[in-house]
Amino acid sequence: MFAAVSDLRRTERTRTMMRVLREPLGAFGIALVLLMVGGAVFADLLTSYDPSRISPRDRFQAPSLDHLLGTDHLGRDLFSRVLHGGRIALSVALFATATSLAIGVVLGLVAGYGPRWLDAVMLLLFDSIKSFPTVMLALALVTLFGPSLTAVVIVVILVNVPGYARIIRTQTLALKGSEFVTAAQSMGAGTTRILRHHIMPNVISPLLILASMDIPVVIAIEAGMSFLGLGVRPPTPSWGSILNDGFTAIRDTPWIAVAGGLPIILTTLGFTFLGETMRDLFDPRLKRRT
Amino acid sequence: MTVLAIKDLNVTFSTEGGQLHALKNVSFDVPERRIVGVVGESGCGKSTLINAILGLLADNGSIDAGSITFEGEDLTRLGPARMQELRGQRISTVFQDPMGALNPVLSVGRQMRNIQYRSGRSRSEKDARSEAMLRQVRIPDAQAALARYPHEFSGGMRQRVAIAMALMMKPALLIADEPTTALDATLEVATIELLRELQQDIACSVLFISHHLGVIAELCDDVVVMYAGEVVERGTTRQVFHTPRHPYARRLLECDPARQSGRTRHLPTIPGEIPDLRQRPPGCVFATRCDQRVDACDKVPPDVAVETGHVARCVLAEAR
Structure with missing residues (x-):
């Protein structure tokens, strides 16, 4: 019998996905995202070049059948570097976003449901963190810990968590006094139960959409920090560092900058289109009869 | 007494x-x-x-x-x-507004399962009990009703669901x-x-x-x-x-x-x-x-x- 419940849920979810695919922008977004994810996952199958092998003889080669996107100033194959850079960009984006989500949801629930003084303290904290410009925050952290992927992830988490927590907090506050929470209480549910089973399911879906729209921002932060030399350390490939390599030689060998910039643009566009289509479909105010 | x-x-x-x-x-x-x-x-x-x-x-x-x-x-x-x-x-409670007292985003079956969280019963036993309880308050097609959400019921049915929930633990x-x-x-x-x-x-x-x-x-x-x-x-x-x-x-x-x-x-x-x-x-x-x-x-x-x-x-x- 419970198969019935989950069946219904599954079809509901599939239906939503089908609706995203039916929107041209959504389908385009999904195609782009799949392309970039596929490239990152199957990087080793798609190219035989080692992304960090230096080959001085092959420096500054223009795109050809041998090197699909050309080579950089150290003779490294750019196609291979872009694919492997995609692994970094996407895994940082997914990991950092998921972690910020988890932390943001917990902090938001605590701030919204907990005592008032705690709420006030936490809001003050969120607002102070939010008031730092991202680049300044990144610079400060890198000065403290040195440039690394971890620094990138921490910056992203610090930037994202306050926003997520605030959204969850506001909604929790609104639901705190609602009748079904009182009802659950009077039926013997404790605080953790109420938060997990009654409040969280009510507040989580708008946040998921917001987070999917934040992925491009995270990718841009990683690329930006690597571009500035604050993120991934060479020789590990990152779209931002490829872009930086190409930047210095843009007059003579523009393909290097293109190889770094194009994947950033495509992935960002893909996730944005996907996120916006999902938002439009989920937002009841924009909902049309289908 | x-x-x-x-x-x-x-x-x-x-x-x-x-x-x-x-x-x-x-x-x-x-x-x-x-x-x-x-x-x-x-x-x-x-x-x-x-x-x-x-x-x-x-x-x-x-x-x-x-x-x-x-x-x-x-x-x-x-x-x-x-x-x-x-x-x-x-001690159980039934509230005035059956729409407000039910969680809008959880299916009735899940909410009824939630109430029995201290019973130590298995999931399928809980669901069987929920279904029996819904039948007792005369919800037609009780099995399908478990998969439905509160807004899919009429006001009277919603209140009967709430009563079923309240009396579930006897x-x-x-x-x-x-x-x-x-x-x-x-x-x-x-x-x-x-x-x-x-x-x-x-x-x-x-x-x-x-x-x-x-x-x-x-x-x-x-x-x-x-x-x-x-x-x-x-x-x-x-x-x-x-x-x-x-x-x-x-x-x-x-x-x-x-x-x-x-x-x-x-x-x-x-x-x-x-x-x-x-x-x-x-x-x-x-x-x-x-x-x-x-x-x-x-x-x-x-x-x-x-x-x-x-x-x-x-x-x-x-x-x-």
Whole structure:
């Protein structure tokens, strides 16, 4: 019998996905995202070049059948570097976003449901963190810990968590006094139960959409920090560092900058289109009869 | 045997305007397998009474004196953990607005499974019980209903789902907080009949809160009339409805539109308003609105036992 419940849920979810695919922008977004994810996952199958092998003889080669996107100033194959850079960009984006989500949801629930003084303290904290410009925050952290992927992830988490927590907090506050929470209480549910089973399911879906729209921002932060030399350390490939390599030689060998910039643009566009289509479909105010 | 015995219960709220004495010396019993109705106008302390029993008073509210004895335990002295254990297992609640009381984003099946979280049953056993319970409250196609969400039900069905949830753990006491107020008249009758039937099935006691006198008369064995946080009269339904002894109870019954013979443009009302509970009058709370007041009303009125089980808090009520 419970198969019935989950069946219904599954079809509901599939239906939503089908609706995203039916929107041209959504389908385009999904195609782009799949392309970039596929490239990152199957990087080793798609190219035989080692992304960090230096080959001085092959420096500054223009795109050809041998090197699909050309080579950089150290003779490294750019196609291979872009694919492997995609692994970094996407895994940082997914990991950092998921972690910020988890932390943001917990902090938001605590701030919204907990005592008032705690709420006030936490809001003050969120607002102070939010008031730092991202680049300044990144610079400060890198000065403290040195440039690394971890620094990138921490910056992203610090930037994202306050926003997520605030959204969850506001909604929790609104639901705190609602009748079904009182009802659950009077039926013997404790605080953790109420938060997990009654409040969280009510507040989580708008946040998921917001987070999917934040992925491009995270990718841009990683690329930006690597571009500035604050993120991934060479020789590990990152779209931002490829872009930086190409930047210095843009007059003579523009393909290097293109190889770094194009994947950033495509992935960002893909996730944005996907996120916006999902938002439009989920937002009841924009909902049309289908 | 009494399931719930409330004795001299006093509840105050500290507000900006001073101490608000919301319940004053409230005493009554809910005997086993009986349905006790609590009736009174808005603001008379009905909700405060429920919250005090459930241990869910707002942060600024406190029980100053008195006891609430439930199955031998004084609820006013129990810790939050034990209270939580009792809620939903031994004491259950049905609320006024069935839409608000159900979580809009969880399926009914999941919410019913949630309620049984302390039962130690397996998932499929819980679901089987939920389904049986829905069938008992006459939800058609109970199995499919488990997969549905609250908004997919009609108002009457929603309230029946809420009743099913409340009775799932076979509580000793069901508190029904105006469960039929949000329903239309035909549904009201059906819901009351269902409630009565289930009460007999499960053999629980019911504390039924309402401002609808007709419903109380129809359903309840005993009646408690509340006014401004005090029990002004209590007794069996027959005693209170046929020979009301407190002037307020008498006026309240006169005001029931169902009792009007013939057509009238002017329904009777009780002139005046409930006194400010932050400054209770020293004597009888009803004195300012009473048409039979005497000098003795300036002193605290006694609880007069008119007959066995029939008590009125009025100097004019005499034992027969």
